[in-house]
Amino acid sequence: MMRRFLAILLAAAVLLPSCLRHRPGDSGEATQQKDTVLPLGFLTDAYQVDSSRVRDGETFSGLMNRLGMGARDAYTLVQRCDSIFDVRRMRAGNDVEAYYSADSSGRRLEYVVYHNDRIRSTVFQCRDSICGWVYSRPVQKVRKIADVTIHNSLWNDMIDAGASPLLIVDLADVYAWTVNFFGLQEGDRFRVVYNQTESDGEVIRIDGIDFALYNSGSFSASAIRFDQGDGGNKYWNEKGESMRKAFLKAPLQFTRISSRFTYHRKHPITGKVRPHTAVDYAAPTGTPVHSIGDGTVTLCGWDGSGGGNRIRIRHMNGYETCYMHLSKYASGIRQGSRVAQGQVIGYVGSTGHSTGPHLDFRVWKDGTPIDPLKMISPPSEPLRSENLDSLGKLYQAYLDTLSAR
CATH class of the missing domain: 3.10.450.350 (Nuclear Transport Factor 2; Chain: A,)
Incomplete structure (x- = not known):
């Protein structure tokens, strides 16, 4: 019972009302509902609910009109809730629930719940004293x-x-x-x-x-x-060496390797055996491609030999990288551009000689092709010597924690 009581208090504490909340029914019903846990501030089970999402290009007024609220009431709602909800921040794809009461004349919109994110929701009361409030889930x-x-x-x-x-x-x-x-x-x-x-x-x-x-x-x-x-x-790491290196291990996240570095590969289009001094990453069209290190763009344009849209970057210590078959380039990327490690430079595509969307990724060291998967990246600056002892103790404490499981 104590846990239930605390849960009720917590639910009440996270509601931030901007006006008095309407509760359906007469005063007797309202008194009875005060003893019910109302996470959203009203008795959801008393209504019919329709779930949907904000559509691309949909305005707040358009959303409310689609759900059954008139333009004048929607305008009033915007004015009264401007301190808790910025209509310009409403995002396409976010979940929305509309709650309706039903009688002989049909359905009437009572409440709309817009989910700002996975924790916060904005509740709009659509009848009587039009208003809104914010609900935050206990975490x-x-x-x-x-x-x-x-x-x-x-x-x-x-x-x-x-x-x-x-x-x-x-x-x-x-x-x-x-x-x-x-x-x-x-x-x-x-x-x-x-x-x-x-x-x-x-x-x-x-x-x-x-x-x-x-x-x-x-x-x-x-x-x-x-x-x-x-x-x-x-x-x-336990030696005080930075986990950050000069180059990322890969220019993409969470894809698969469809072809590896080799000097003897049968080309999927021509059928001829020839070197493939690259690693191919299969990924959906539009997947962001990142520069693996700081550098300067030396080439940004069409590769007439089959690479399609490609970007070539010169890095420090004689390293160069190339990214091919891109669907498009990222904004601001052109020959001469400076890029940072991890910066999005383009997007996966299937331009040029290609059997499907993928990234052809190449690395050179002093002009010689090297296998990107075997490249040893120089480390960044190590931990300061005065912190090594503290790091070592922390490392051992974590090992002890894992061993105790």
Whole structure:
């Protein structure tokens, strides 16, 4: 009973009313409903509900009109709710529920719930005292440990291990310079200490990785979050070497390799055997392509030899990279442009000689083609020496935490 009472108080606390809330029925009904948990501020079960999404190009007035509210009332609603809801921030694709009462004359729109995000919703009262308020789901911060061994795919194995697939994005960011996520093998293992925000058992977001340990055969890579307070790198291995390197491991996220670096490949179009000094990443048209390192664009245009739309970038220490078959270039990318590591430079396509959407990615060192999957990236600046002892103790503490499971 105490937990139920606290839940009622919490639900009431997160409602931010901009006006008095209407409750259907007479005063007796309203008194009875005060004892009912009303997460959205009204008794949802008393109404018929229609679910939809905001359409592309749809305005707030257009949405409300589609759901059954007149233009004048919609204007009044906008004016009364301007302190809690900016109609210009309404996003296409967001979920909307419309609640209707029914009688002999038909259905009448009573409430509309617009979901701003996975935590916040704006509730609009559409009859009587037209107004609105904000509801925020109760959330909690949870510290978690994930232990994932690759059997099928990182996505499925993450779920099988009881962890949220949302963790994959953060994991890929931490290991972007160290682990080739396109080349994971069966038996590879990730152990991760991290934090997440939950609501009613649902994972809302990952709040950062504190420690990760990757093992693949005899190779291992640890990542320890340690802030030196200088606004720079946050992740280091146990030796104090930065996890950030001069080059990313791949120019795309979460795709598959369709063709590898070789000097003897049968061309899929001509049928001739010739060198393929590139790695092909199969991905849907429009997938963002990132520069793997800082550099200057030396070529940006059509490759008449079959590469289609391509970008070539010169990096430091004699490295060059090339990205081909692009559907289009990112805004501002042209010959002479300076680009940063991780910056979107274009989008996957199938231009030129191509059998389907993919990225042809090439790397040269001092003019000689090298296998991008075997490229050894120079490390960034190491941890300051005065912090090595603290880092070592933190590393051992995380190992002890994992061993205790």
